[in-house]
Amino acid sequence: MSESIKANSEDHKEGKNDRSSNGILASDDERVLAQKALLQFHSxxxxxxxxxxxxxxxxRQNDPxxxxxxxxxQxxxxxxxxxxxxxxxFDSVLIQFSGENGEDQDxxxxxxxxxxxxxxxxxxYFFRQYEKASDIIEGLFKIIEPLDENLAxxxxxxxxxLSFATRQANMAGExxxxxxxxxxxxxxGSTNQHHEKSETFFTVGGGTKHGLQSESLQMKFNQYKARLHLLNGxxxxxxxxxxxxxxxxxVTxxxxxxxxxxxxxxxxxxxxIKILNSSPRLDSNELIVMYYNNLGCIHHQMKKHNLAALYCKKAMNVNEECIQKPNDSGNINSLSAVQALxxxxxxxxxxxxxxxFSNRPLPGFEALIQCMQAFNTDPKYWFRIAECCISAYRMGEEEIAAKAQNKSYIVSTVVGVGQHQKTVLKPTADYSYRYLPPSHGISVANPEPSLKFALPCLKNALLLLSSVNYNNNDQAIQRNDNSRSRAKVYFSPSAAGMxxxxxxxxxxxxxxxxxxxxxxxxxxxxxxxxxxxxxxLPSLPGLYRYLGHMYAAEALIRLNKIDEAVQHLSPETITDISCSFSTQPETTSENKTEADNISSAATRHKFPRTIESARALMFVNLASAYCLQRKPEKxxxxxxxxxxLRLEKEHIPGAVLISIYIELANGNVASALEVLKRQQLYPFQRNNGSKNIRNS
Structure with missing residues (x-):
């Protein structure tokens, strides 16, 4: 894109050959100097x-x-x-052109x-200030007809x-x-009078301009059309x-x-991957960065996340060379360095x-936190940070649960002998790790991967998402500008692709x-x-409906509203636990894959794999609610x-504890001890013909 700046600068230099910006015709000597400067610039x-x-x-003093x-x-x-x-x-010259210095603006x-x-x-555009750049370009489109065809x-x-960067396919198509x-x-062969007039500003250096029939322009146009169809189909x-x-x-x-x-x-x-590897020699760092990054994205879709991370790190290493190469003193204020940054x-x-995705949430959190200044308006970005926090919490929870399997971690000491022998448990073995308070010292300036930090991240994501208007037939994000006083939000490219x-x-x-x-x-x-x-929400997938009922029931139980909680724990309503939508708009393969990645994030941890096991887990939770209501028979x-329905292995311990509680509540100490020793739902397995509690 730096060539575009150069080409346009050349065009603009050529514009000084006839007259200055104040309308005074240039002399022959001034034209000679202007043409000489232009040739030297081209060379x-x-x-x-x-x-x-x-x-x-x-x-020409102070000529803009x-x-x-x-x-x-310079x-x-x-x-x-x-x-x-x-x-x-540019700012100084624009002030002169705007007539603020007292000149006649006409x-x-x-x-x-x-x-x-x-x-x-x-x-x-290079600084990614897309909103300001778009405002300027839209203003130029109002006067594009009289402009020279090359500038147009x-x-x-x-x-x-700009439209590709913000994923606005309709505007790019226009x-x-x-x-x-x-x-x-x-x-x-048609042209207009304005173009003929504007051509008088290009008497020298015309060879640097490409005509509308040039092969390079046609090839560039085909590339942009291919990008448009890749984006919009x-x-x-x-x-x-x-x-x-x-x-x-x-072939380029x-x-x-x-x-x-x-x-x-x-x-x-x-x-x-085969096509990428067959591409011509990549003679620039920018192309090498793109090559490794694309390989990383492809392997991500192939579920090879460790290999994808490796390719992304290779792209990062090459990109760092681009940042430091323009200036050995560390100055990154160059055009290519801005692109690399x-x-x-x-x-x-x-x-x-x-x-x-490779189950390394802590380093993933550190990497994502460093991107905050570039993606702070991206709802997916905040969701991914929160997901790192949740994954780190779950890993800590599983680590503590694994330690709890060790007797030395649970048992403090044993006192007494014979039938009077008692086991004293450690205070940390009360499974309160599920509700551990967040770590101290957490702040926005020094974030840590904790649930306390995850909650504001999720609130940010929901707030950003609520400012989006969308149409099921439109693949581009639209800003919600219902109120003129409301600040406009320009999403990052990642969010704009949704x-x-x-x-x-x-x-x-x-x-x-x-x-x-x-x-x-x-x-x-x-x-x-x-x-x-x-x-x-309408058209809610079965997975999220299942989670919604579970979370609502747990909240109501802990709020001591057990009767309302029982209404959410209805196993008969579970007919689907997939992430698929009942009605989906027509989308490209890229968009479908992105939605699948979002939904798959919720299923990487322990979750029922079949409808039967999901119903079985719902029955266990319903039994827990009935226990709180002192209804052991139900x-x-x-x-x-x-x-x-056959519970899955990881859900059996919870059901066993409830079974022990039921037996103890009914005074069946021997049965409770038998269940505890066997670690299975005994003796209830013999009652396989029991009817559904909802039908009794």
């Missing part, structure tokens, strides 16, 4: 170009176009490292100001890049349609564009990357996700996670509210039903 003789521009500046060209030449002389100084030059050349605004928007093309391509219209009209149209790109000579690495992405969306992952956070985010289906899936996952975390932290009212909100029948 990359920046020192000679600067001397020539300084001579012209002595004649000359000042602009001087700033651009920028390229510094190897594109003084980006801040170039931005200040005399300001429309083309000159448009070229300068384009350069300003391009700088903002550049404006359209930059607008398309800009590409305009370029196609320009190319079609050029093929017919249908993939059949994308296949046609990719065939055109692959038939060109020579971009064509291979697009074809690999095409196969990736079709879930042909091995073929996608932008990729740095994306790669770090990918590494964090792979570490999370369609309506992904937004719904993420909302389900966030609400379920908030309910879980709130239960562990003792925020029972919040857990109940979010569980009910989850259950009230609880006994629930345990019998759970025994018939």
């Amino acid at each position: 990359r003789k920046y020192e000679e170009c600067l001397r020539t521009i300084n001579e012209l500046l002595e004649i 176009k000359v000042c602009h060209n001087l700033g651009v030449a 920028f390229y002389k510094s190897s594109c490292t003084k980006l801040d100084e170039l931005t200040k030059v 005399s300001v050349d429309e083309f000159d100001q448009a070229a300068l605004n384009y350069n300003k928007a391009l700088i903002l 093309c550049k404006i359209c391509f930059l607008a398309a890049d 800009k590409l349609a305009y370029i196609e219209k320009m190319i079609t009209s050029s093929e017919k 249908p993939l059949k149209l994308c296949k046609r564009e990719i065939k055109i790109l692959m038939s060109s000579t020579p 690495p971009t064509a291979h990357f697009l074809k690999s992405n095409f196969e990736y969306l079709r879930k042909n992952y091995r073929k996608s 932008n990729r740095h956070y994306e790669l770090l985010y990918n590494i964090g996700i792979e570490l999370l 369609n309506a289906h992904d937004i719904i899936a993420l909302r389900y996952a966030i609400l379920a996670a908030i309910a879980f975390v709130s239960l562990q932290l003792g925020e029972l009212v919040l857990a109940l509210e979010r569980s009910k909100e989850l259950l009230a 609880a006994r029948k629930c345990i019998e039903q759970a025994s018939v």
